[in-house]
Amino acid sequence: MKTPKHPISEKEVSHLAELARLELSGKDVTEMRLHLNKILDYFKMIDEVDTEGISPTYHVFDLVNVLRDDTPHSPESKDLLENVPKKKGRYIKAPRMI
Amino acid sequence: MSSESKKIKIGLEVHCQLTSLKTKLFCNSPSDYREKPPNTNICPVCIGTPGSLPVLNRNALNYATMVASSLNFEIMSHMIFFRKNYFYPDMSKNFQITQYDRAGGVPFAINGYILLNDGRKIRLGRMQLEEDPAKISYDGTIESSSETYVDYNRAGIALIEIVTEPDLESPSDAREFLNKLSSILEHLNVLDLGLEGSVRCDANISHRGGKRVEIKNISSFKEVERALNFEMTRQKSLASKGISVSQETRHWDDVRRITISLRLKEEEQDYRYFPETDLVPVTLSETFIEKINHDMPELPKEREIRFQQEYNHSSEIARVLVKDKYLADYSEKAAKESIAPREVGILLAVNLPPFLNEIGKDLKSLDVAPEHFAELADMISKGEVSRRSAKTIFLEMLKTGQKPRNIFDKKGLDVISDSKSIEDIVTKIFKDNPEAVKDAAKDTKAINFLLGKIMQETQGRVDPSIATKLVKQKLSVQ
Numbered sequence: 001m002k003t004p005k006h007p008i009s010e011k012e013v014s015h016l017a018e019l020a021r022l023e024l025s026g027k028d029v030t031e032m033r034l035h036l037n038k039i040l041d042y043f044k045m046i047d048e049v050d051t052e053g054i055s056p057t058y059h060v061f062d063l064v065n066v067l068r069d070d071t072p073h074s075p076e077s078k079d080l081l082e083n084v085p086k087k088k089g090r091y092i093k094a095p096r097m098i
Numbered sequence: 099m100s101s102e103s104k105k106i107k108i109g110l111e112v113h114c115q116l117t118s119l120k121t122k123l124f125c126n127s128p129s130d131y132r133e134k135p136p137n138t139n140i141c142p143v144c145i146g147t148p149g150s151l152p153v154l155n156r157n158a159l160n161y162a163t164m165v166a167s168s169l170n171f172e173i174m175s176h177m178i179f180f181r182k183n184y185f186y187p188d189m190s191k192n193f194q195i196t197q198y199d200r201a202g203g204v205p206f207a208i209n210g211y212i213l214l215n216d217g218r219k220i221r222l223g224r225m226q227l228e229e230d231p232a233k234i235s236y237d238g239t240i241e242s243s244s245e246t247y248v249d250y251n252r253a254g255i256a257l258i259e260i261v262t263e264p265d266l267e268s269p270s271d272a273r274e275f276l277n278k279l280s281s282i283l284e285h286l287n288v289l290d291l292g293l294e295g296s297v298r299c300d301a302n303i304s305h306r307g308g309k310r311v312e313i314k315n316i317s318s319f320k321e322v323e324r325a326l327n328f329e330m331t332r333q334k335s336l337a338s339k340g341i342s343v344s345q346e347t348r349h350w351d352d353v354r355r356i357t358i359s360l361r362l363k364e365e366e367q368d369y370r371y372f373p374e375t376d377l378v379p380v381t382l383s384e385t386f387i388e389k390i391n392h393d394m395p396e397l398p399k400e401r402e403i404r405f406q407q408e409y410n411h412s413s414e415i416a417r418v419l420v421k422d423k424y425l426a427d428y429s430e431k432a433a434k435e436s437i438a439p440r441e442v443g444i445l446l447a448v449n450l451p452p453f454l455n456e457i458g459k460d461l462k463s464l465d466v467a468p469e470h471f472a473e474l475a476d477m478i479s480k481g482e483v484s485r486r487s488a489k490t491i492f493l494e495m496l497k498t499g500q501k502p503r504n505i506f507d508k509k510g511l512d513v514i515s516d517s518k519s520i521e522d523i524v525t526k527i528f529k530d531n532p533e534a535v536k537d538a539a540k541d542t543k544a545i546n547f548l549l550g551k552i553m554q555e556t557q558g559r560v561d562p563s564i565a566t567k568l569v570k571q572k573l574s575v576q
Contacts (some may be wrong), residue, residue: 056202075140081142096246
């Protein structure tokens, strides 16, 4: 049921789950839809602020052009790889994708 | 049917790594990842560990500005980066840092163009600076592999994306366009095309105003023309059977050399683009852009004009030479060593390509110095060798890497110039071929047979115009 009060449909929840590679049961989908809609309703409060004529803020500081020189550091792969839960040799294992 | 709808329309989305950078786009991990063991050139930023922060590479910004400027783009004075969100292990933070031209995003540059040889303008809609994702390998194929193996060495390498409007009208247009683009990038010294995977391309193609098909996974510029030719033939053959082409994404299989239908799960809105607030905006002042333009290396178009002025090359020859930076540099070295730079141009732009095509190699892999071409050009221009002998020397030089002068001495290929020797040869040929002489007296076309015999006898060491004159003289007194 798509009403202004419940902007996210069950179909959209299923689609989101698929994009996030999550398996949801029919019961999960109904429940997630309720949760997501509650969150969205809560965020709707932001809509009450009048932003007419105000340009978007992408960053809270006025900093621009923070740049670094193109000088390589020795890589730190040893420590990083120790934190990887699943490996095959030096490869990082991930689930199949299709 | 209007001529517009008969046309083939092709648009390209080109990804080029900025291979001259020493580090990745947003971190100090070294960029020399090729041949390295998997997951060697990585750091918390490029594998996206929590709390790590990206910082833009200054040279990447300089190089991208050079590229945008040389491709006639309008460079944005204020730009931001965006996150493109998706769940796929090639980016462990589940998004790619890129730029976007919608939802408040600003790309690096807009409205560029490249001119084809016939003057047609190929419009470039936009250019973006973004990070390359990781490389994924499989056990067997993508379909059969039970798990995937990720190597983050490539993750975070600086890429520029250039998107054309659908202004290309044939697969050969696409080849010409990519040749021009790569020559420009190589002249800027930002890209080494020879590095595996340094350029990739997606293409879209529609036939007679039909639906647009996108081809993904074209892994080199050379493959683009092939993939487009396949797809064009497929669409034409569907049309001839009265089947309409469906709008879809197809995958280029460079082993089987076919395109295969590919269902993509994500749609544009699924990427949930939003600003990457871990990076601050970038502003490029006019002074900065002017400085970049001032320091810009010579571009192919300027070089083409200089080649005509400095080395007396024809415009056609100059155009062929600058198509490839290696060839252009090579020809310039040879031309500087020669008293006949124009001959050098002809040897390299006209005579060399068919030879390379035949043996399936490139100039880089031949063991022939530019000085060899200079020497041969000098011998030709001084009249020491005939065109025909020059060809023999040329082929021998390319095959063996020997100096032209040595081949010349060994083979005795000097031009026979004294008229007494030539007369003796003509007399001999007349004596050996009495029937042909009779025919030639009646039919002037038969003279060619006698000339051919003379050339054979002398291995082409006689000037054909002198030989013709002598044969005609001799026939008239028969």
